[in-house]
Amino acid sequence: MPLNPQWAETQVARDSAQVDRKLRQIIVWTAALSFTIAVYLLCLSLWGGFAIRELLLILPALFGTVMLGGYALRALFVVVRGRVSQLEELARRDSLTGAYAGSYLRQRLHKERDRALETGKPAAFAYLKFIGVEYVNETYGHTVGDIVIRELAGVLMRDTPAGAVVGRFGGQDFAVLLPATPLDDAREIMEKIWDRVCGFSLDLGERGVITGMNASIGLAAYPVDADTPGEITQAAEFLTMRRDPKPGVHVSTGASR
Numbered sequence: 494m495p496l497n498p499q500w501a502e503t504q505v506a507r508d509s510a511q512v513d514r515k516l517r518q519i520i521v522w523t524a525a526l527s528f529t530i531a532v533y534l535l536c537l538s539l540w541g542g543f544a545i546r547e548l549l550l551i552l553p554a555l556f557g558t559v560m561l562g563g564y565a566l567r568a569l570f571v572v573v574r575g576r577v578s579q580l581e582e583l584a585r586r587d588s589l590t591g592a593y594a595g596s597y598l599r600q601r602l603h604k605e606r607d608r609a610l611e612t613g614k615p616a617a618f619a620y621l622k623f624i625g626v627e628y629v630n631e632t633y634g635h636t637v638g639d640i641v642i643r644e645l646a647g648v649l650m651r652d653t654p655a656g657a658v659v660g661r662f663g664g665q666d667f668a669v670l671l672p673a674t675p676l677d678d679a680r681e682i683m684e685k686i687w688d689r690v691c692g693f694s695l696d697l698g699e700r701g702v703i704t705g706m707n708a709s710i711g712l713a714a715y716p717v718d719a720d721t722p723g724e725i726t727q728a729a730e731f732l733t734m735r736r737d738p739k740p741g742v743h744v745s746t747g748a749s750r
Contacts, residue, residue: 511575515568526561587661589639590646598660598668602715602722605672609716616672617679618715620729621649622738623665623690624707633700641695641703648689653682668726676714676744683710683742691740709738713745 585597593601605616623645630638642665649659649667658670671679687708695703711732719725732743 511572515572519565519568522561522564526557529557587646590643590661592646592650592667593658593660595660595662595668598658598662598670599722599726601658601670602725605670606716606720606722608672612673614673615675615714615717616670617674617676618713618725618729619669619671619679619683620711620726620733621667621669622709622730622733623667624709624738624740625705626665629703633697633703637695637697637703641706644695645690645693645706645708648686648693652686652689662726666730668729670715676712679712680742680744683712686710687740687742707740709733709740710742711745712742718745 585593587594602618609615623642626638626641629641645665646659646661646667649669653659653669653671656672658672660668660670662668669683671682674682687710690706690708693704693706697703711729713719713725713729713732715725719728728745732745733739734743
């Protein structure tokens with residue numbers, strides 16, 4: 494999963510290289526077939542008086558043309574499909590951190606609500622506010638602040654289980670959707686992430702080492718504690734004590750660390 498601000502550019506470069514390879518293959522195969530057809534036409538001019546031979550020579554050429562056309566169409570389809578998938582993925586991602594954008598997370602919440610109602614297995618939803626980023630911005634500048642946010646987002650994406658959706662709502666606010674995950678299991682996951690955030694450090698060389706990061710994490714069940722994406726977001730964010738964030742993991746049942 495991408496964890497650096499050049500993620501989008503890297504993906505574009507990789508896909509562009511794939512497109513170039515496909516186009517080169519088409520050109521090579523076209524040149525090869527053109528040479529083959531030229532040879533066939535030369536043979537036809539030499540043996541023009543033999544209808545059977547003409548037919549035997551023309552049919553393979555036509556067959557080869559059809560095969561190349563099919564290959565070219567298939568290659569172009571792969572290229573177009575790859576481009577579409579790339580653009581869709583870029584639209585879903587936050588360019589700084591590689592986390593999903595808030596709009597995509599809301600879409601997933603809609604789908605997760607339907608799945609939870611069908612299966613009877615609620616999802617866990619966590620809202621995170623990283624504490625200390627504003628101090629980093631004021632002390633070291635916003636460039637370093639962006640690096641800190643990117644690295645903290647990396648902690649989220651590396652330490653959440655497969656199937657989890659990590660999104661960014663802007664600034665130092667993130668959210669994690671854990672499909673079909675009981676609150677007890679989700680709390681254990683988020684407490685490990687909190688420990689990782691508390692132990693975070695960033696060596697800036699001569700400028701020193703950044704430590705002392707923290708997070709306030711609100712954890713709720715979806716759609717048990719709220720029925721819509723907006724409601725569950727507000728419910729979990731409320732647990733983080735938005736105006737005066739309190740470090741730790743705060744669960745909707747009232748139990749907190």
